[in-house]
Amino acid sequence: MHELPVTENILKIVQKHAEKNTVRRVVSITLDVGAMSDLEDEWMQHYFDYLSRNTVAEGARLIIHRVPIVLRCNNCEKAFEIEKDEIGRSRCPDCGAEGNFSLESGRQYYIREMQAE
Amino acid sequence: MSDIKLIEVKEEILSDNDAAARELRETLGKEKTFVVNLMSSPGAGKTTLLLQTIAALKDRFRIGVIEADIDSMVDAEKIRNAGVACVQLKTGGFCHLDSRMVKQGLAALDSPAFDIVFIENIGNLVCPAEFDTGAIKNAMILSVPEGDDKPLKYPLMFSTSDALVINKTDMLSLSDFDIDILRGHIGRLNPGMQLFEVSAKTGEGMEGWTQWIGEQASVFIGHNLL
């Protein structure tokens, strides 16, 4: 799947910040990944280990926070959390609407911070 | 003792592609080239639908195609035989197209010379949903044998596409596929989605889809060619 291009971008961004801050070694990278994503934590780490060899980020650990999916009902404004495979049969917990929701959260691919020495 | 320091990064991981896609859409607006990204599982009928769509519209629109699906050496050949220009992208082991690859494809095709360019994306319902190609409209094809529960498994694909073509309706009587159940899922995921029920094999229901493409393209390029 698309772990590879996503991981490539993570490394590119991390290298840029490592250079700007003149660090010797990146220890960990903290990410927000929305629950809509099909990326697997384990595979992201594998690809990252592979791509980061002989770079400042070699051996860095990815700390991945899964951000829950939140829908907002366009009928009554209620926001509610939901599992990915339940969206297609969701129902607003407040007004009972069976559709017309906006996706408020769940598509994140974001780097929060990194630890380095 | 080593000094560990915390560095705030605060960056979107896919912002490069998103920015390139937005830029590409701006360029297409100036060129007046309407680009449609076609996505589906392998075998759902992208190439068959494309050939029928070309046959219906090629007398009124200048049509080009970017082929990216795996078996597409054959597909590209079929499309050229249908009488339109087709560029074959070498996608290697990629699972999706991004806007940089589409931009290269459009350049190779000489896109300003066309009113409509179709992209046959790589057959996959996961990855293409995450990567904005820069297309003006996204359409996905779901074929009857795949089942009416696919929106539950691939919600992102169904929520990011503008149109859904339900293909192989000639097989409905042989399966327990329930179009009303599918409509229920779509109503929740993407109420604005355009739905078309077609058989690309028999041609049944094709006018609704080709009419929609023709109208959307006419609006985008600013004069009615239908």
Ligand SMILES: Nc1nc2c(ncn2[C@@H]2O[C@H](COP(=O)(O)OP(=O)(O)O)[C@@H](O)[C@H]2O)c(=O)[nH]1
């Ligand atoms: N029964 C039936 N078969 C179809 C239909 N559309 C496509 N097919 C068949 O499905 C197979 C895959 O179609 P193709 O267009 O190559 O799918 P692609 O991989 O998405 O490009 C081919 O054998 C087609 O003949 C249809 O409407 N009904």
Ligand SMILES: [Mg+2]
């Ligand atoms: Mg094909």
Ligand SMILES: [Zn+2]
């Ligand atoms: Zn509600």
